[in-house]
Amino acid sequence: MAKPSDTAPISSAGMSRRWVPPPRRRRLAVLLPLGLAAAALLWLFCARSPRVRSPAFPPSTSCRGSLSNLCPPGDDLFLPPEALQRGLASLGSLHRMGRVVRRLQAGLSVHVVTVGGSTTSGRGAYRGNSYPARFVRWLNAAYPCRGKNEACHKLSNAGMGATPSALFAICLDKLVPLNGDLYVLEFAINDSWNAAIDSGSRASFEILLRRLLRLERAPAVALLQQSSLKRPQARFYTSAESHLDVLAQYYDLPSLSMRNAVFQLAHEDAAGFRLGTTVNDGFKARNLSTPASEKEPERSWEREYLYFDITHPADRTGHAVLADLLKGLCRAAERKLDCVRRREEAGVMLHAPAALPGKEGTVKGFPPTWASFEGPSGGKRVGLPPPMLPGGEASTTVCMTQDEFRGAVSQARGFAWKAMKPEAKSRVDQKWNMIGSEPGDYLELDVDTTLGGGSKAKDAGASDRALLVLGVVRSFQLVGKARLECVRGCACEPKILDARWTERSTQNVLMPHEVTRHPECRVRVTVVEETATESHRFMLSALVVAPLGTRMPYFAENQGDKLIRA
Structure with missing residues (x-):
């Protein structure tokens, strides 16, 4: 006699035999009550457990917050806030800057070394307010050293007029102090503008980067890209900046762009960013000698024009822009460090880089990525990647x-x-x-x-x-x-x-x-x-x-x- 299907009616003749459901239905009949019971137990457990409030952070662990309202009013910025944001467009992870910020917040002295051409050496800063001097004055005011009333942060200015990065790359130990905490490199103007990315000029700059990054103190290195928009052949893209940016990104270094910060303002002919003439030409046109210090009276038009001459930024304006970019870099690193601390307090873990060599461990209060550049006093150090360019490694000279x-x-x-x-x-x-x-x-x-x-x-x-x-x-x-x-x-x-x-x-x-x-x-x-x-x-x-x-x-x-x- 054929077995009735699941849906076929059972005849009265077959009522005497007991129908048995198929195996699939039997398993479902057993598992369904068990699943409902487990769900009920889980609900009871969660209902009786104390509730934990989720930390008020986004799922990302990068701490890459907005750069808006980055600097407090006391920083006395010349750049408008939105211009500063444009200038800080490429910051990287700021890992090495973490060490500098920790020292500043702890009231310890920081050694800043500026390396570059004539702008770094002070050309255009006729009143003595070059961007290195402005920046270190600000450091002493914003981060005074513990127990000291006098200025304690040190500046070593290794700027040399008319000198490309190649000479510094070869003669680093002869031209630059090797015990700095923060090295600022300014070579977008002095390095060849039209060189190829794989040229000797770019390889020399990479050699300089690698030599600095390997120093014993594991210093922070920042690229400060000056722009000469006043030069006759200048365009938005005409400088070494684009190629140097690529090297900065390869080595996870901040690159600060004067061009990005001021271009829109110069296009709008905004006061302080005008390109119609230069401050030096203004003095000549009025038969005035260029002031040599702050003691001499100021002319209102000194704050109108961005450049002192066709190449160099002016004391009151262009050098202030470059100093503002460095202030913004410190404030951005400080904001990230504060974010890191808050995440740790909230129990949100930040992940270390996958390629950290050496022993595991961190400096107390900081994630592994920020402790990795602690240097000889503790923490881990991340090895450099291979050179990006052919010939980008230093040799005996x-x-x-x-x-x-x-x-x-x-x-x-x-x-x-x-x-x-x-x-x-x-x-x-x-x-x-x-x-x-x-x-x-x-x-x-x-x-x-x-x-x-x-x-x-x-x-x-x-x-x-x-x-x-x-x-x-x-x-x-x-x-x-x-x-x-x-x-x-x-x-x-x-x-x-x-x-x-x-x-x-x-x-x-x-x-x-x-x-x-x-x-x-x-x-x-x-x-x-x-x-x-x-x-x-x-x-x-x-x-x-x-x-x-x-x-x-x-x-x-x-x-x-x-x-x-x-």
Whole structure:
């Protein structure tokens, strides 16, 4: 007899047999009451447990809050709040700045080191209010040191006019203090504007970043991108800023943009951001001498224009913008640190980076990511990623600048150690160089080109040749040419060095030349008769020896940046 289906009616003839439900229905009949009972028990348990209020934070653990109302009124900002927000568009995680903020909040001294060109050294700050001075004055007012009435935060200004990052990358320990807590780099103007992202100019900047990030104190490093919107060829995109931003993002560093902060205001011709003229031209047009201090009376139009000249920001305006960006950086890091503390108090965990080497652990009161840059006194240190660019890793070099370069001169005729700007206040701003002015003037330099490898370069894979690099002052006017040749010990092909270019600026440029390795290499530089200007003047500022194949910027005649690969 066929088994009746689930839905088929049962005949009266089959009523005598007991119908058994299928297995699926039997399981459901057992599990349903059990599930209802479990749900009831769970409800009773939760109802009797004390309620815990959820912390008032968003699900994200990044603490990346809004930058609105970032600085209190006491910070005395020149920038409007929305302009400051635009200038702080790329901050990264601010991990390294956490250490700086903790020291400030604890009432401890902070050492700020500014590295850059003439703007950093103070050009345009005719009343003495350069952005480094403004920033450190603000630090002393906003974060006074515990138990000290006098200013305790230290500033070391390593700005050098007309100098690219390449010289600092090679000669860091000669030009820059190595015990800073915060390094501010300003090279968007002095590094080549039209270099490719994988050029020697950008590789040199990466070398500088890596050398600073590896310092024992694990300092914070910030890029301060100055903009020269007044220059005739300037556009929103014309500077090294875009490429330097990429390197900042690669190394998780803040990049502060003057261009982003002021461009809209300059376009609107807002007071303080006007580009119609410069402050220097304003003084000249009125037959006035430029004030040298705050004691001299101020003219109202000094606060109208952004730039002192076509390149450098003005004391009252442009330098105030750069200082405001650094103030905003500190306040942004402070806001994030406060957020981190509140999250920890609320029991919200922040996750450490996946690639933290070394032992686990944190500094009390701070998440692992913020403790990882604590440095030698405790906490973990995060290793750097591999170089982003080919040639972005430092190599063994010999570097001679300033008085040490003068000491390398074994003999000279006609060349003399002179200042290009003797009226300047600081020795760096005076721009001392070995200068020859007449055809036949020469100097000889003695240097060891072995780089520690001996004259035969016995170390495995090393070349028996090296790069001898001269720091030459290049300009569009009043400069000539010189012949470089090897005269003792080492050997090289003679070469004519041209100090003129068509770019309307004056800058120290590195000119490399291939020589053989020798412990007593002597080279001679002689001013020649041929010149493309009305002057024969030839100026030398530095001497560097680097391994063959080192990538560095070389500025050819109006051709932008070239890679030098021997």
